[in-house]
Amino acid sequence: MSESLLEVKSLKKYYPINKSFFNKAQGFVKAVDDITFSVNKGETFGLVGESGCGKSTTGRSLLRLIEPTAGEIWFEGQDITKLSMEEMRKRRREMQIVFQDPFSSLDPRNTVQRILEEPLIVHGVGNAKERRAAVERLADVVGLAKVHLQRYPHQFSGGQRQRIGIARALALQPKLIIADEPVSALDVSIQSQVINLMQDLQSEFGLTYIFIAHDLSVVKHICDRVAVMYLGRIVEITDKDKLYSHPLHPYTQALLSAVPEPDPDIRKERIILQGEVPSPSNAPVGCAFNTRCPRVMDVCRNLRPALLETEPGHLTACHLYEGEVKTLLA
Numbered sequence: 001m002s003e004s005l006l007e008v009k010s011l012k013k014y015y016p017i018n019k020s021f022f023n024k025a026q027g028f029v030k031a032v033d034d035i036t037f038s039v040n041k042g043e044t045f046g047l048v049g050e051s052g053c054g055k056s057t058t059g060r061s062l063l064r065l066i067e068p069t070a071g072e073i074w075f076e077g078q079d080i081t082k083l084s085m086e087e088m089r090k091r092r093r094e095m096q097i098v099f100q101d102p103f104s105s106l107d108p109r110n111t112v113q114r115i116l117e118e119p120l121i122v123h124g125v126g127n128a129k130e131r132r133a134a135v136e137r138l139a140d141v142v143g144l145a146k147v148h149l150q151r152y153p154h155q156f157s158g159g160q161r162q163r164i165g166i167a168r169a170l171a172l173q174p175k176l177i178i179a180d181e182p183v184s185a186l187d188v189s190i191q192s193q194v195i196n197l198m199q200d201l202q203s204e205f206g207l208t209y210i211f212i213a214h215d216l217s218v219v220k221h222i223c224d225r226v227a228v229m230y231l232g233r234i235v236e237i238t239d240k241d242k243l244y245s246h247p248l249h250p251y252t253q254a255l256l257s258a259v260p261e262p263d264p265d266i267r268k269e270r271i272i273l274q275g276e277v278p279s280p281s282n283a284p285v286g287c288a289f290n291t292r293c294p295r296v297m298d299v300c301r302n303l304r305p306a307l308l309e310t311e312p313g314h315l316t317a318c319h320l321y322e323g324e325v326k327t328l329l330a
């Protein structure tokens with residue numbers, strides 16, 4: 001039985017929609033709408049779904065970089081949603097984030113030396129000499145040379161900038177790193193280098209990752225388990241092998257059918273989803289996927305399906321499988 005590092009319970013993030021400055025909220029963008037999952041120590045947990053489904057909002061809410069509307073976030077047995085801002089700031093040493101765009105997330109006016117030293121200064125780690133040594137070590141583990149430390153972010157390629165972003169996240173020796181589409185902005189040829197680096201660092205430092213991606217091909221190489229999101233909700237969670245070989249949710253099946261198959265002898269049928277993703281300010285009643293689901297039933301238009309264990313270690317939020325769960329429980 002693996003030990004969990006993070007347990008997220010019924011997390012919600014609603015953004016109020018204001019028609020004008022003085023009006024009360026006209027409604028809400030339900031960016032994250034009641035999601036529950038846990039992440040085990042040392043694993044890489046993938047969070048996957050189309051653009052706009054709430055992945056970044058989830059990642060940032062977990063660190064309270066944005067305040068969740070509701071829900072609990074248990075990190076090492078403590079509900080961090082209850083912490084004061086000052087307590088949270090201290091706790092954040094152990095929980096770091098790597099952003100998608102390594103350029104806009106690095107201050108262009110600072111040298112790499114300064115960028116990597118800053119978290120150490122903010123958290124009062126070491127004296128100037130010790131910090132300099134720590135920064136050199138950090139550069140080394142992510143494959144940057146000592147001469148690079150005196151340069152500015154714009155003097156680096158995208159892949160190197162992401163190495164700087166990763167080094168900065170490692171500076172305080174965190175337990176958890178949330179990587180929000182860390183390779184999406186990089187050339188395909190560089191993506192695997194950065195992913196390999198992240199995997200090496202994970203085994204070297206015993207890190208736990210939440211790895212956010214908008215398509216399933218990237219997570220295939222790095223994740224142990226994957227959660228699939230649609231319109232602010234989690235529709236399926238299982239280990240990577242099961243997800244790829246035996247997806248249960250019709251949305252996951254459609255996403256997977258769009259992943260290119262490298263073996264030309266394997267013909268697979270592409271499932272084309274009808275219609276657009278609905279707005280998160282006006283999600284369909286019942287199952288959020290019902291307007292596009294090729295297997296929609298009446299119940300899907302009325303009742304939101306719960307995320308249930310449809311097979312051992314395989315959670316699915318879909319009415320298609322609820323009969324099976326009931327007979328298992330009976």
Ligand code: ADP
Pocket residue numbers: 015029030031049050051052053054055056057058280
């Ligand atoms: P993803 O990372 O999966 O692309 P996001 O978490 O960035 O998705 O966004 C989820 C939804 O929340 C989107 O519809 C987005 O427009 C909306 N959203 C994100 N941030 C804000 C905000 N500050 N105010 C209002 N709506 C927001």
Ligand code: MG
Pocket residue numbers: 055056057
């Ligand atoms: Mg995002």
